[in-house]
Structure formats: C-alpha cells, structure tokens
Amino acid sequence: MKGPKTVFVCRECGNASPKWLGKCPECGMWNTYDEEQVVEKPQNNALNRGRNSATYSKAEKFSELELPKYMRTSTGMGELDRVLGGGLVDSSAVLLSGEPGIGKSTLLLQICSVLGKTRTVLYVSGEESKGQLKLRAERLGITGDSIYLLTECDVEAILSECDRIKPDVIIIDSVQTLSSMRFTSAPGSITQVRESAMSFINYGKTTGAAVFLVGHVNKEGGISGPKILEHMVDAVLYFEGERTNSYRIIRAIKNRFGSTNEIGVFEMGDKGLIEIPNPSEVVMAERPKNTSGSCAGCVMQGTRPIISEIQSLVAKSVYANGKRTSDGFDYNRMCLLIAVLEKRMGLKFYENDVYLNVAGGISLNEPSADLSIAMALISGITDKVIPDEVIAFGEIGLSGEVRAVSHIEYRVKEAVRLGFTKIVLPEKNLTKALKVPEGVELCGVSNIYQALVHMKPKSREAE
Ligand SMILES: Nc1ncnc2c1ncn2[C@@H]1O[C@H](COP(=O)(O)OP(=O)(O)OP(=O)(O)O)[C@@H](O)[C@H]1O
Ligand SMILES: [Mg+2]
Ligand SMILES: [Zn+2]
Incomplete structure (x- = not known):
C-alpha cells in the first residue's frame, strides 16, 4: 500500500526535494531540511469547475478605478505609527520580528491598551501562560474591557474564537508556535508556519481585521521560517537594539502602505517601552567635552534628521598591519575614507589601529556621514579637537572633494535646534534660500582640506 507522500523542504528558502539533503543546493544552508507531508489539491474542486467566462475577472481602466x-x-x-506609515491599516498583515527578549510582546501588549479603547483586540499567545501575561499587563498598566486574551496554538481553535469575538485587531505571538490539524508536520516547520500565517492573513482580508504576527529570528538575524512569509504580509517590521543599552529601534524592511526609511525609537524600562521622539538629544546628551576624535554628524532616517556623535580612536599599532573596526558605519566605506585621507592628505593611518564607533547605536548608512567620519578620523590621528559647536555633513569623493547632500534644510534645522553654531556643509548646498538664525554660521567647504580650519589644538587646561 502506498503511504502518504512526503517531501523534504528547506526551512530557510522553501526548496523542496524528494530525499533528505545535508546542504541545500538552493541557499547553501546546512541541515535545514524537514520532512513534510504533501497535501494534494483536489483536482476538480468547486473553484476550478465553477469557472467559466462569466465568472472571470474583467480588466478595468486605471482612470475609472475607485480610490481605496x-x-x-x-x-x-x-x-x-510612523514606521507603519501613519497608523495601523485595517485588514493589513504586519510581521514583527526581533531577537528573543527585545520586547516584541511588550510592544504589542502596550498598543492593545490604546487600540482597545475603540476596537476589539484579540491577543493570542502560544508562548506564555495567562498568569505570565496578566502579570506583564499589570506591570505595563494595561486596562480595557475589549481586550481579549487567548492562550492557544491550534489555528482552527483560534479562528473559531475569532468568529465568536469578531476582533478588529488580532495579535499572534508567535507565528512559530502555531499549528494546524490539517498538516502533520511539527509546529515551526515551514508548512505549518506558512499555512497558519496564511489562515490569519486571509481571515484579516475577509473580515477587515488588522493582523500582527510575531516572528522569531534565526541565528543569522533573519526572520526564521520561510522567506515567503515576508512576501505574504503587507509590512515587515524589525525590532532591534543592543543588550547593553535600553534603546530599541524599530524599522520597516517592507511596507505596502508607507515608506521603509522611517525608524521608531524607544527606551525599555520597567513600565515598558517609552517613545523617544527626539533621538538626537538623547544621543548627544552623553557627549564628552574637549576630546579629540569626536565629531557630530547628521543622517536622515526617512523624513527625520538624526544627529549622532562619531568617535574614532587612532592608536599606534604593534602589528605590521593596523587593525580596523567600525561600529555603526559601513566597514568598507570607512576603509575607503581612510585611503582617501592617506593619499590626499598624507596621513599615516597604516601605522595605526583605527577604531570607529557611532554613539547611541544608530547606524549611519548614508554618504552624508562621510565628512563627519573623515573629520573624526583626522581629529583622532592629529589629536586636534573639533569644538562642540561644530557639526559636519557632506559626501566625500575619491579625490577628497566634498559633494552636495539631500534634505539640507532639515539637517540644518535639526543642527540649529540642538544648539550647534558652526555648521560645516558642502559648498554646493549653500544657497540663498538656506536661512539660519543669527549667531549660527554656515561654513561651506568644497574639499576635505577646507574642513581642517574647524579643528583646534587640544587645550590641556580645559580638561
Ligand atoms: N520587570 C521588568 N523591568 C524592566 N524590564 C523588564 C522587566 N521585565 C521584562 N523586562 C524587559 O522586557 C524584555 C522582555 O520583553 P518581551 O517579553 O516583550 O520580549 P519578546 O521580544 O517578546 O521576547 P520573546 O522572543 O522571548 O517572546 C526583557 O528582556 C527586559 O528587557
Ligand atoms: Mg514574546
Ligand atoms: Zn534552502
């Protein structure tokens, strides 16, 4: 007798194979194949049979489509809200992922409180007991009569509760714990994750409920489970932060209803996550005074300028090849900037170890950070100090020229707001339209040499 047909599926990329493989030929990962049962689609189901030219969808003119x-x-x-593109969209599916203990459950429980004032919210937990959740809700001060809690892993059981409660918002914590009786594979396996997620996404699309799915991350930091999960949902949010500090950043990796450049900044405390609407101030508050190797810079995160402090430490190397590390800035870009400074200015970085760090855990992934990084490096190697009132932004080209950057008004405005009085910026960005209050100086530079005048020798008595 023929048994049920099985197939081996890669947990990472969804590649299927009739036999078990140690290494996936598709994505190159080791030991990622799980055995799963094949579910055959009935050949003549109602959908196939009932379709004829009368039921086919018709193409419509763009100009006649109604705006949703x-x-x-x-x-x-x-x-x-900012990361979601201006609030939670009805019938949308949002995947929230992040490392264990970063605060995913905390964040979602906290938003229940506000959403519960106007909507019916169902929080489904497959990981924690009701007691644990109640305890956390007490600590976070969650109140509300239309917030429901369900501790369940079975998809069909959850959907049946959904039919009874009719939630406007469904939170599934987490999608890896779900399983459906329709499939024999274990919870967390690719079929279970995909099909369970699909059930809730479809439920949301048909009833108008917004669905939050919590997703675990794998060792490499990607969302564990099939990549396909990211394609199925409308938005993928990633919650990140370092164990050593309490700041948490949430960013959209994908968003069908808004930009993916925006970030949200929070601080984790015993009352839960607190929003930080002005991250620049927090980052700059801890800035040391009168030290060499430090320069302020500004990068855009979506529509919001964020000012950070860049620190460099340049120390004589004991090895033939100096060591280089970069935290918060692209390593290769740093090496390129060092090469430009060596070649164009004759600075001997090769004799030194270079450590670069962006304070506050925000990564500067924008060319406009170049000038502030270069200045921090020069200051680090020459031991000259960049005064506290100086901030710099601009892109640096291979011959040491400083190129114009975008969103100049936003950056200048934020710098002025934080009390910087000397703004070093690309000459090309200096236009008549750019206005600053009295006492603030705009210093246009067209190459890296011109930026040097804004450094001064270290004054020992000021320490
Ligand atoms: N009493 C407390 N005071 C302050 N912070 C706390 C307290 N209890 C928990 N935390 C913080 O909350 C974090 C746990 O948050 P949460 O359970 O929401 O994370 P999670 O992302 O859902 O984790 P998991 O993936 O394990 O479900 C802890 O790492 C800690 O930082
Ligand atoms: Mg959790
Ligand atoms: Zn694979």
Whole structure:
C-alpha cells in the first residue's frame, strides 16, 4: 500500500526535494531540511469547475478605478505609527520580528491598551501562560474591557474564537508556535508556519481585521521560517537594539502602505517601552567635552534628521598591519575614507589601529556621514579637537572633494535646534534660500582640506 507522500523542504528558502539533503543546493544552508507531508489539491474542486467566462475577472481602466480608503488607526505610539506609515491599516498583515527578549510582546501588549479603547483586540499567545501575561499587563498598566486574551496554538481553535469575538485587531505571538490539524508536520516547520500565517492573513482580508504576527529570528538575524512569509504580509517590521543599552529601534524592511526609511525609537524600562521622539538629544546628551576624535554628524532616517556623535580612536599599532573596526558605519566605506585621507592628505593611518564607533547605536548608512567620519578620523590621528559647536555633513569623493547632500534644510534645522553654531556643509548646498538664525554660521567647504580650519589644538587646561 502506498503511504502518504512526503517531501523534504528547506526551512530557510522553501526548496523542496524528494530525499533528505545535508546542504541545500538552493541557499547553501546546512541541515535545514524537514520532512513534510504533501497535501494534494483536489483536482476538480468547486473553484476550478465553477469557472467559466462569466465568472472571470474583467480588466478595468486605471482612470475609472475607485480610490481605496485605507482606514488607519493610531496605535497610541507615534513612533510605531510612523514606521507603519501613519497608523495601523485595517485588514493589513504586519510581521514583527526581533531577537528573543527585545520586547516584541511588550510592544504589542502596550498598543492593545490604546487600540482597545475603540476596537476589539484579540491577543493570542502560544508562548506564555495567562498568569505570565496578566502579570506583564499589570506591570505595563494595561486596562480595557475589549481586550481579549487567548492562550492557544491550534489555528482552527483560534479562528473559531475569532468568529465568536469578531476582533478588529488580532495579535499572534508567535507565528512559530502555531499549528494546524490539517498538516502533520511539527509546529515551526515551514508548512505549518506558512499555512497558519496564511489562515490569519486571509481571515484579516475577509473580515477587515488588522493582523500582527510575531516572528522569531534565526541565528543569522533573519526572520526564521520561510522567506515567503515576508512576501505574504503587507509590512515587515524589525525590532532591534543592543543588550547593553535600553534603546530599541524599530524599522520597516517592507511596507505596502508607507515608506521603509522611517525608524521608531524607544527606551525599555520597567513600565515598558517609552517613545523617544527626539533621538538626537538623547544621543548627544552623553557627549564628552574637549576630546579629540569626536565629531557630530547628521543622517536622515526617512523624513527625520538624526544627529549622532562619531568617535574614532587612532592608536599606534604593534602589528605590521593596523587593525580596523567600525561600529555603526559601513566597514568598507570607512576603509575607503581612510585611503582617501592617506593619499590626499598624507596621513599615516597604516601605522595605526583605527577604531570607529557611532554613539547611541544608530547606524549611519548614508554618504552624508562621510565628512563627519573623515573629520573624526583626522581629529583622532592629529589629536586636534573639533569644538562642540561644530557639526559636519557632506559626501566625500575619491579625490577628497566634498559633494552636495539631500534634505539640507532639515539637517540644518535639526543642527540649529540642538544648539550647534558652526555648521560645516558642502559648498554646493549653500544657497540663498538656506536661512539660519543669527549667531549660527554656515561654513561651506568644497574639499576635505577646507574642513581642517574647524579643528583646534587640544587645550590641556580645559580638561
Ligand atoms: N520587570 C521588568 N523591568 C524592566 N524590564 C523588564 C522587566 N521585565 C521584562 N523586562 C524587559 O522586557 C524584555 C522582555 O520583553 P518581551 O517579553 O516583550 O520580549 P519578546 O521580544 O517578546 O521576547 P520573546 O522572543 O522571548 O517572546 C526583557 O528582556 C527586559 O528587557
Ligand atoms: Mg514574546
Ligand atoms: Zn534552502
């Protein structure tokens, strides 16, 4: 007798094979194949049989299409709303992922409080007991009569509760714990994750409920489970932060209803996550005074300028090849800038170890950070100090020229707001339209040499 047909599926990329493989030929990962049962689609189901030319969808003219009205609801957290593109969209599916213990459950429980004021919210947990959740809700001060809690892993059981409660917002914590009786594979396996997620996404699309899915991350930091999960949902949010500090950043990797450049900044405390609407101030508050190797820079995160402090430490190397590390800035870009400074200015970085760090855990992934990084490096190697009132931004080209950057008004405005009085910026960006209050100086530079005048020898008595 023929048994049920099985197939081996790669957990990482979804590649299927009739026999088990140690290494996936598709994505190159080791030991990622799980055995799964093949579910055959009935050949003549109603969908196939019932279709004829009368039921086919018709193409319509773009000009005659009606504009959809996205109903957005505020989550009560401006920082999260911003990342979602202006609030939670009805019938949308959002995947929230992040490392264990980063605060995914905390964030979602916190937004229940505000959403629960106007909507019916169902929080489904497959990981924690009701007692644990109640305890956390007490600590976070969650109140509300239309917030429901369900501790269940079975998809069919959850959907049946959904039919009874009719939630407007469904939170699934987490998608890896779900399993459906329709499939024999273990919870967390690719079929279970994909099909369970699909059930809730479809439920949301048909009833108008917004669905949050919590996803675990794998060792490499990617969302564990099939990549396909990211394609199925409308938005993928990633929650990140370092164990050593309490700041948490949430960013959109994908968003069908808004930009993916925006970030939301939070701080984790015993009352849960607190929003930080002005991250620049937090980062700059801890800046040391009168030290060499430090320069302030500004990068855009979506529509928001964020000012950070760049620190460099340049120390004589004991090895033939100096060591280089970079934290918060692209390593190769740093090496390129060092090469430009060596070649164009004759600075001997090769004799030194170079450590670069961006304070506050925000990564500067924009060319406009070049000038501030270069200045921090020069200051580090020459031991000259960049005064606290100086901030710099501009892209650096291979011959040491400083190139114009975008969003100049936003950056200048943020620098002025934080009290910088000397703004070093690309000459090309200096236009008549650029206005600053009295006492603030705009210093246009067209190459890296011109930026040097804004450094001064280290004054020992000021220490
Ligand atoms: N009493 C407390 N005071 C302060 N912070 C706390 C307290 N309890 C928990 N935390 C913080 O909350 C974090 C756990 O948050 P949460 O359970 O929301 O994370 P998670 O992302 O859902 O994790 P998991 O992936 O394990 O479900 C802890 O790492 C800690 O930083
Ligand atoms: Mg959790
Ligand atoms: Zn694979």
